[in-house]
Amino acid sequence: MKESSLPFDHRADPELGAALRAALEPGDPAPFVARVLAQARLARARRHEVPTWDILARWARAGITAAAAAALVAGFAMGRAIQSRATPDDVMVASAGAGANALLSSPRAPDASVVFTSLVERDR
Amino acid sequence: MRTDPPPQLPGGVARIPQRDEAELAARARAGDRAAFGTLVERFAPQARRVARAVLQNPDDADDAAQDAFLSALVKLEQYDPRRPFGPWLMRIVANAATDRRRRRAVRQAEPLEPELAGGGSRPDLEAERRVLGERLRAALAQLPERRRLAVVLFDVEGYSHAELADILGIPEGTARSEVFHARRTLRSLLQDWKEEG
Secondary structure, three states, X not given: OOXXXXXXXXXXXXXXXXXXXXXXXXXXXXXXHHHHHHHHHHHHHHHHOOOHHHHHHHHHHHXXXXXXXXXXXXXXXXXXXXXXXXXXXXXXXXXXXXXXXXXXXXXXXXXXXXXXXXXHXXXX | OOOOOOOEOOOOOEOOOHHHHHHHHHHHHOOOHHHHHHHHHHHHHHHHHHHHHXXXXXXXXXXXXXXXXHHHHHHHHHOOOOOOHHHHHHHHHHHHHHHHHHHOOOOOOOOOOHHHHOOOOOOOHHHHHHHHHHHHHHHHHHOOHHHHHHHHHHXXXXXXXXXXXXXXXXXXXXXXXXHHHHHHHHHHXXXXXXXXX
């Protein structure tokens, strides 16, 4: 053991080191190592284990997403349907044939043959 | 960071090559249990001694060392493989031990048995060692915690002043000073013990 030491002495003191090592020696390492590894396995298993509430929460999230997507699709389809619905003016323009004129200008209830004729004219 | 890497630790235990440590850490991070097991086996004695320097009680020290290994396993992605593994791990160990000491009421070092404290008869070598060990532990317990850690990390575990500074989060000059003051106290105790003999 060195009797004196400078503050900047960069060498370890072997005698003091050995005495301290003996004083702090923890004993057989095997049980400690086994304990740490067992705890590590447990911790890993706990990390991989998903709690029931998490599963339910995940389902709820998926359900909400699916409902939102369905609502979006339905809204889009309804919007398209409303946009594509023909107005009376469109019918008038499209049905410019004689059958249609007769149907709209007659004061009596339409005859089925007249309605059919106007439809056939429109489809031509 | 280390400027003067000692080839061996003071106790004659060879240092683990840094590349080996980095590889083991990378494998452990990827989930290789055997690699983590190897790291634990290699660093367990050192981690337990360092924890004991802070906590004195061996059971508490083992609990802290275990906490540190588990914490290191979780934090492995933060480890920089270009640097040595030991100082990184010892920083976690020192923090775990300090946290545990703060959480619990500090257990004072148990009083020495009268025949040990009084330098009584020393029937055999084993008893002599036991006496010295008790005295050193009691003397360590009187030192400020950082000083305790500094001398154990430097003189027992063989870390450099630069590594000490890194582990303890203090300037290198302060690390040197802590080692110096701790040594002065402990050497005087060792000297007294020798003279008694």
